[in-house]
């Protein structure tokens with residue numbers, strides 16, 4: 001079994017040669033080395049036969065490798081394919097809770113934001129009451 005490198009050397013093609021390049025190179029080599037062309041010289045004829053055998057093997061090996069390689073080229077992934085990055089774990093709901101006194105009843109009020117100071121802060125009870133009272137305004 002010839003290595004692909006050897007096959008290319010025998011066929012005299014570039015490493016990036018396509019199937020068509022290999023075929024063209026093979027045709028040229030057959031023209032040169034076909035044993036029928038060397039009938040007058042027995043030694044040359046024998047050499048040509050040996051050469052043709054190697055060329056045939058090299059061509060068959062390279063062709064099947066190229067054909068197989070073509071079939072095995074994986075399709076590029078579609079650009080919108082989801083990236084398989086591990087999603088960060090959902091953050092525990094510990095947004096900065098701010099503890100304040102309810103502006104309405106004075107109880108501890110816990111709000112998930114830093115109050116800006118221009119709005120009163122209510123505990124949840126008072127907040128829902130205040131909101132329902134002012135619902136008409138929205």
Ligand SMILES: [Zn+2]
Pocket residue numbers: 102103104105106107122123124125126127
């Ligand atoms: Zn309150």
